[in-house]
Amino acid sequence: MDVTSKNLVVEKAKTSRIEQIDFDHLPFGANFTDHMFVCDYKNGQWETPKIIPYQPLMMEPSASVFHYGQAVFEGMKAYKDDEGGIWLFRPDENFRRINRSGERLAMPAFPEEYFFEGLKKLLLLDQEWIKPGIGNSLYIRPFVIASQPAIIASPSQEFKFIIICSPAQSYYGGEVRVKIAEKFSRAADGGFGYTKAAGNYAGQFYPTNLAKEEGFQQVVWTDANTHEYIEEAGTMNIFIRLGDKLITCPTSDRILDGVTRKSVIALAEDRGIEVEVRPIKVVELLEGMKDGSLKEMFGSGTAAVINPILGFGYKGERYELPKVENSYAATIKKQLMDIQYNRAEDKFGWRYRVK
């Protein structure tokens, strides 16, 4: 059955694949719901958006995205509360950011009304895929790819804005130890490290593989110029707790302006925790290990929410963080998830009701 609204054409899937999914053992990002949202940009404008059954894309081999990486994405989650209500968390932030990312990559802005109408309709169609219970969510992946069939190294004139959804449990198994980057870098001053551009990710895989061989799960990137300052972990912003202060580095053109990051800052301040947003020297971590003032490290990101970092490696040495009572990571994570799952007061107005 086809449903057409002013801004949206809907073609429903004939059957659902939901019965094939083992919701208790979900690999991250490998299963997708029955529908997807697609909107094409051609001749200088976004065409009518569509929701269609989840299906492969037919792409010309010359499509710019394959050659020049003109692609950006977002990560969001939908949560179901115990009454069946469906919620998003600060989706306006993700919407604005995908357009900010796109602007830096010479891609056209996507209309807000298309985004929200499409996203809401998609979530309602596939709402059975959102399971209640803390930790369960539907990971939402909006992305834009350059589809013009031409291998000239200049901005594409054609794009596809797509949203796909994948049922998720928590992103990380659990224990995360990180390697502090000493040689490799993620982003340049004057570059596009602050965007969720596809090209910011593949370059991290090889250094991360090397770190994994040494027993770490992630790399914490440092500034490309001196490697003296920590920046972010590629899929997470980084926080440290020195004494009772929570510290994170400022965003810049190298560092993603994370939605979870800014939510953590707001929640911490609201609890009366002193938060410093300032550059963090690697040497502060080492000194903090020595004098015992480094009490916690954690990463923040949509997929991981808050991920405690148990230890780090730097210049051949390994450092193991102490077990801490009254963990900021645990406290703030619980509060954040309680807001996301509609179990706590939402004094900042972050929740967005889909249903």
Place this chain on the structure above:
Amino acid sequence: MDVTSKNLVVEKAKTSRIEQIDFDHLPFGANFTDHMFVCDYKNGQWETPKIIPYQPLMMEPSASVFHYGQAVFEGMKAYKDDEGGIWLFRPDENFRRINRSGERLAMPAFPEEYFFEGLKKLLLLDQEWIKPGIGNSLYIRPFVIASQPAIIASPSQEFKFIIICSPAQSYYGGEVRVKIAEKFSRAADGGFGYTKAAGNYAGQFYPTNLAKEEGFQQVVWTDANTHEYIEEAGTMNIFIRLGDKLITCPTSDRILDGVTRKSVIALAEDRGIEVEVRPIKVVELLEGMKDGSLKEMFGSGTAAVINPILGFGYKGERYELPKVENSYAATIKKQLMDIQYNRAEDKFGWRYRVK
């Protein structure tokens, strides 16, 4: 008809599209020959390579390349001499480089024998698309894309190695003036600027668009740290001529090790031109304009071969290079193209006969 050799399956196109092509008015990279080479990587190995009729790819929306930019490419050209001989130029360099690029992006190396057998067969099948005459060529685009259908931010376990070919005249219309980057950057120390990774290109589009609005065609990137040194132009390495010296900056982890670049150095030295490979300060360009010692600037790259740069812009000022007699750019370009088109002695052994 299907032709199968040990390492290659060939499915010929039933009809050719060549009659639809206006070879006198070729936009760059928009028309493709009748066949393409495809080899899939799955379960830890490259499967049997295939040549098939040029056709769209079926890609899952979750394919890693769309999300994380795990993609690398090469640019090569095939030339036809006046006797119908078909030649490549230093293809071993491109082959090695695509694997070097891939290694930095955590992609598996492609076997040399698959590459050359597939490439030669593809060129023989589509040889009518290669037109003789200086300036005409078949642009060859090998590329590798991550195809695993999973949006977890880690290296793909599935890839496609593809070669497509596009008939080409010269890449640039003619006049190129460049803007020297003052704020934006292309690559970080410790990053992957030296690779032909897709992610190195899209980030250049927006700053290049801004430069175009000011009347420039390209951006010459400078070091991200100080913006005091010129690096490369994104699709070209940069040479300057100061007095009678030819100077280009050293390759690094930020700068592509261009095949045309190293060929220009060899040809220049062989002609007795003094070549310096050393960092070039922007201020040297300004001083060279003032005292008249800056006689030439040009870019080198497979698509453009050698592209004279007529002027540059920096900090709001515009500089117009003098007309020069005995241009190095023109002399070396002619010699290089004479070698490529089998019109001159090939003392370095750069030509590779396909037929």
